[in-house]
Amino acid sequence: MRIACVGGGPAGLYLATLLKGRDPGHEITVLERNPAGVTYGWGVVFWDDLLEGLAANDPPTAATIAGEAFRWTGQRILVDGQPEAGLDGYGFSMRRQRLLDILTSRALELGVEVRFEAEVEDPAQLEDHDLVVAADGVNSRLRRAHPGSFGTRIDTGRNRYMWLGTTKVFDAFTFAFVRTPAGWIWCHAYGFDATASTFIVECSPETWAGLGFGQLGLEASIARLEELFAPQLDEHRLVAQGPDRERAPWLSFRTVTNERWRSGNLVLAGDAAHTTHFTIGSGTKLAIEDAIGLAAALGAGDDLGSALAAYERDRKVALLLLQREARNSAGWFEHLPRYIDRGASQFAALLQHRRSRLLTRMSPTGYYRLRRTSEEFAAFDRLWHWASSRRREREVRRGSRG
Numbered sequence: 001m002r003i004a005c006v007g008g009g010p011a012g013l014y015l016a017t018l019l020k021g022r023d024p025g026h027e028i029t030v031l032e033r034n035p036a037g038v039t040y041g042w043g044v045v046f047w048d049d050l051l052e053g054l055a056a057n058d059p060p061t062a063a064t065i066a067g068e069a070f071r072w073t074g075q076r077i078l079v080d081g082q083p084e085a086g087l088d089g090y091g092f093s094m095r096r097q098r099l100l101d102i103l104t105s106r107a108l109e110l111g112v113e114v115r116f117e118a119e120v121e122d123p124a125q126l127e128d129h130d131l132v133v134a135a136d137g138v139n140s141r142l143r144r145a146h147p148g149s150f151g152t153r154i155d156t157g158r159n160r161y162m163w164l165g166t167t168k169v170f171d172a173f174t175f176a177f178v179r180t181p182a183g184w185i186w187c188h189a190y191g192f193d194a195t196a197s198t199f200i201v202e203c204s205p206e207t208w209a210g211l212g213f214g215q216l217g218l219e220a221s222i223a224r225l226e227e228l229f230a231p232q233l234d235e236h237r238l239v240a241q242g243p244d245r246e247r248a249p250w251l252s253f254r255t256v257t258n259e260r261w262r263s264g265n266l267v268l269a270g271d272a273a274h275t276t277h278f279t280i281g282s283g284t285k286l287a288i289e290d291a292i293g294l295a296a297a298l299g300a301g302d303d304l305g306s307a308l309a310a311y312e313r314d315r316k317v318a319l320l321l322l323q324r325e326a327r328n329s330a331g332w333f334e335h336l337p338r339y340i341d342r343g344a345s346q347f348a349a350l351l352q353h354r355r356s357r358l359l360t361r362m363s364p365t366g367y368y369r370l371r372r373t374s375e376e377f378a379a380f381d382r383l384w385h386w387a388s389s390r391r392r393e394r395e396v397r398r399g400s401r402g
Ligand SMILES: Cc1cc2nc3c(=O)[nH]c(=O)nc-3n(C[C@H](O)[C@H](O)[C@H](O)COP(=O)(O)OP(=O)(O)OC[C@H]3O[C@@H](n4cnc5c(N)ncnc54)[C@H](O)[C@@H]3O)c2cc1C
Pocket: 006, 007, 008, 009, 010, 011, 012, 031, 032, 033, 034, 039, 041, 043, 044, 045, 046, 118, 119, 120, 121, 135, 136, 137, 138, 140, 141, 142, 163, 200, 269, 270, 271, 272, 278, 281, 282, 283, 284, 285, 286, 287
């Protein structure tokens, strides 16, 4: 088969690797608009389940990523005026650019052609391919070139955020909430190698406006944030990325869903197909899992149409729970004042349970007390969450048959 993967992010690169690894006869090209070594964002977090998925599908990639991953331990929750709270657990992280370099090297090693500075302007450029994979991210140009084919829905979150880096290395996943006269502003910070950390700043639009960020350029915004987060930064600097050195890269998160993931021989993967809010740290894992699912469907021996249909159905179902959790988690941060003034340990527990649907329906203190004291309630919370996802799952399956 002649296959074009548009986008050299995790979805496009890993899919190319898997398909070429399974059938060296495929002619596969990854087309990436950026020059080699250039990407957006800082480090990404992931957990054992991603490493397990990689190990089951391409052990060399898994070994390199596992060998180089930064391991962070525990969570620190710092709220102005309250004692520090901590939560157990651990996870991994890696500089996004390093992850892409590892995936690119492996794809090249297997014989994939990876072309940088190769922006696809029009899908018609690729009509001599048997399969075109739109792995071109949240703003997918290929998806937008077929309006109406995919039933795309984009929901824009209320909060403003900026994805920054810093040279301070946070060993634990750190949330720091700072009270200002204009409202709360907070960071999500974690180390991703021995020299740097991700530092995402988030706040409500009211706080953003009240702190004057609408009028501040990049340099002044960074200086203001360094002041606000001085106790956490220990004199380290914050760093923004991107070619625009004037404007601060504040964004509102966009949750993308698509009713259909395929149109003829064009299929969506990764962020082009779906996004999940960054507060659950799963977008990279889901992009990789799309690649695994699509490679498996294409390898099953069915005709292309049936393989793409199976991929779409299975991945939509697999995503349901996480998509719901991501919405709840994003909403939790959008309603921060509902949770924050409740004392350190209650707040930390509510933060930990931010994916729960029940928490959005109950008084936070009632939820906290029941969750802490009743095993049955905790089980019910999990079960209710699971059952509502199963209901959606049945709807998706019915929809894909109809
Ligand atoms: C603030 C923030 C924090 C995040 N943190 C995490 C985290 O901690 N853990 C995690 O798992 N996920 C995280 N994510 C999500 C994660 O970054 C994405 O879900 C993941 O990168 C999706 O992979 P992808 O391959 O689908 O798309 P991308 O990684 O976006 O790759 C798409 C590629 O396509 C290229 N491209 C676009 N258009 C074209 C074109 N027309 N022609 C050629 N190339 C094109 C782009 O340059 C890009 O390289 C975060 C996201 C945000 C916004």
